[in-house]
Amino acid sequence: DGGITQSPKYLFRKEGQNVTLSCEQNLNHDAMYWYRQDPGQGLRLIYYSQIVNDFQKGDIAEGYSVSREKKESFPLTVTSAQKNPTAFYLCASRSTQGLRNQPQHFGDGTRLSIL
Amino acid sequence: QKEVEQNSGPLSVPEGAIASLNCTYSDRGSQSFFWYRQYSGKSPELIMFIYSNGDKEDGRFTAQLNKASQYVSLLIRDSQPSDSATYLCAVTVNTGNQFYFGTGTSLTVIP
Numbered sequence: 001d002g003g004i005t006q007s008p009k010y011l012f013r014k015e016g017q018n019v020t021l022s023c024e025q026n027l028n029h030d031a032m033y034w035y036r037q038d039p040g041q042g043l044r045l046i047y048y049s050q051i052v053n054d055f056q057k058g059d060i061a062e063g064y065s066v067s068r069e070k071k072e073s074f075p076l077t078v079t080s081a082q083k084n085p086t087a088f089y090l091c092a093s094r095s096t097q098g099l100r101n102q103p104q105h106f107g108d109g110t111r112l113s114i115l
Numbered sequence: 116q117k118e119v120e121q122n123s124g125p126l127s128v129p130e131g132a133i134a135s136l137n138c139t140y141s142d143r144g145s146q147s148f149f150w151y152r153q154y155s156g157k158s159p160e161l162i163m164f165i166y167s168n169g170d171k172e173d174g175r176f177t178a179q180l181n182k183a184s185q186y187v188s189l190l191i192r193d194s195q196p197s198d199s200a201t202y203l204c205a206v207t208v209n210t211g212n213q214f215y216f217g218t219g220t221s222l223t224v225i226p
Contacts, residue, residue, distance in 0.1 A: 031212070042203070042218035043159075050212060058213075090158055100166055101147035101211030106158040 002027050006091050006107035012115045013078065013085055021076045021110045023091035032074035033092040033104060036060060043090065049074055050096065078112065086113050118142075121204055121217035129225050134191040136220050138204030141185070147211055148180055148187045151203040153219065159203055163189065194224045 004025045013019045023032065031050050035043040045058030049068040063082025068074055074093075078085045088111055092104040118141040128134045136150075147166055151159035165171045165178040165187065177190040187206075191198055201219040208215075 033214075043216040045213065048213065056212075096211075101207045103149050103161050103164050104205075104214055105161060109158045 004091060004093055004105060004107035006089075006110050008110060009108065011110055011112045013112060014115050016080045018077055018079050019085075019112070021078070021089055021091075021112070023074045023076065023107060024072055025074075025093045025107075026072060027093060027095070027105070028071070029093035029105075030071070030096045031094050032068070033094075034058075034064075034066065034074070034076045035090045035092065037088045037090060037109075046076065088112075119204055119206055119215050119217040121202075121220045123218060124221040125223055126220055127223045127225055128194050130194060130196060132194050132224075134194045134198065134222055134224070136189040136191075136202050136204075136222065137186060138188065138217055139186045140204075140206045140215070142206070142208050142215075143182075143185065144208045145182075145185075145206040146209070147207045148178070149205040149207075149214070150176075150178060150187075150189045151205065152198075153201045153203060155200075162202075191222075194222075196224045196226050199223050 007022045033048040034046040044060050046064050047066045049055035055068050065077045090109045091107045094104045095102040120139045150163045152162050153159040163178040165180045171178045175192045179188045201221050203219045204217040205214045
């Protein structure tokens with residue numbers, strides 16, 4: 001089945017620790033995105049990538065890092081510099097083909113908490 | 116700053132009624148408009164998208180776009196308890212590289 005797979009579903013971070021959230025898609029989408037959602041809040045963009053080996057900061061990139069070495073994969077690292085990492089993290093992807101802006105599709109998300 | 120505004124609700128409607136959800140946006144260059152449904156604790160799922168002025172219907176859902184007034188709405192006919200969720204509006208401008216999301220409207224359908 002085609003889709004977007006995020007892992008793990010739940011993740012706990014200790015003080016001073018970096019953690020990496022995985023996002024893999026087999027939809028052949030060029031563009032991939034990472035969002036953070038806090039309880040009762042909307043989606044805030046962390047990073048996005050339109051093509052392999054290229055990515056741009058979103059509105060809240062501080063304390064996060066990404067890589068895009070393969071079209072299918074866009075992992076997000078939450079570094080120790082991110083002092084309030086507890087949130088629901090959502091990965092999305094979309095096709096950039098065609099004349100119209102194609103919709104984003106989301107993975108199931110990763111819940112990150114501080115130990 | 117590109118803003119997308121939604122009434123946070125909660126919006127309550129009886130089962131079988133029409134639920135009307137509204138979204139306004141600030142950038143006149145906005146080109147594409149999307150509605151997502153998000154159940155509590157789950158990720159957003161795409162319901163509808165609309166690109167041109169007017170109405171677009173898909174089953175019980177109708178998206179309405181008015182670019183002159185800068186609003187897009189979602190109508191849900193014959194509302195069901197399973198429609199109870201938060202509905203997110205999203206817009207894109209130009210190349211569509213970034214999506215701008217509203218904070219969502221919480222809908223409760225009362226049996």
